[in-house]
Amino acid sequence: MEHVSYRLTHTSVADLREFEEFTEIFPDLETLPLYQAALRQLENGGIPCRTLRTEIVRCGSDCEYLAKLHCLRLAFQHLLREPINYAFFVDAGRQILADLLLYADKDPKDFLIGYEAMLNYIQDGKNWREIEEELCSKGVKALTFYDVVMDYILMDAFEDLEQPPSSVTAVVQNRWLSNGFKEGALTTAVWSVLKAKRRMLKFPNGFMAHFYTISEQLSPLLAWGFLGPDETLKDTCMYFKDQVMSFLADIFNFQKCKYVSVEELARDVMINLKTRVDSICQRFSPQG
Secondary structure, eight states: OOOOOOBBBBOOOOOTOOOOOOHHTTGGGEEEEHHHHHHHHHHHOOOOOOSSSTTTTTTSSHHHHHHHHHHHHHHHHHHHHHHHHHHHHHHHHHHHHHHHHHTTOOOOOOHHHHHHHHHHHOOGGGHHHHHHHHHHHOOOOOHIIIIIIIIIIIIHHHHHSSSOOHHHHHHTTTTTOOOHHHHHHHHHHHHHHHHHHHTTTTSSHHHHHHHHHHHHHHHHHHHHHSSOOOOHHHHHHHHHHHHHHHHHHHHHHTTOOOOOOHHHHHHHHHHHHHHHHHHHHHHHHHTT
């Protein structure tokens, strides 16, 4: 995704009334030039944002969130310019999601085919304008790993699972249905939603189409894991979610990441990412 340059789209800027409070909250801001530059950008030109995640990532204010968001966009862009880092992101995503399917006794073959097709699509420069148009229509404000993968895909998915449709909960909570029937019905419901979404796509072979192909394999599993009666699978899915959310809290934390320069912040982000990836892979492994 980072092959697409960090472009911002037009949006309204968050309320800046609390902007002046930062000097009192963080008296050592002069030691954080990257963060200081982000605050100036916020004050002078604004920092676009699809959804404020201030509380979720444990920031003290919307201004703090937006300034750190700006810095992290630059850090992820810096990281993914390096082929070795890009390969790590790609391999980690593939391994974590395939291992989750295997953990739940699902065949990862179709997922792996869809994952590779997605990679081939986003790595082709001819598709970048189309990708930008599609994601902008979804409200994504910058084409970075954070905005697309962490915010739009993962955090939105976790929020959706916290508030499932009543039709889904009615099936899952029905005591008269067997677990096998419930899981099958849930899978059918998810596939029906994705099929309907496909019919609405402007680009039938674009980014969202590839995303839905992957979702067809993962969404039923996650829905069953979070909402179904299998406590072992539920605990593992919750562990995955907790690791993702803890990673996000860490990279937005002054104590865990140095907002001094793009290079230093990128290095700390990578350290935190590798720690979380190792923990997830260990949990998903047969010996986990």
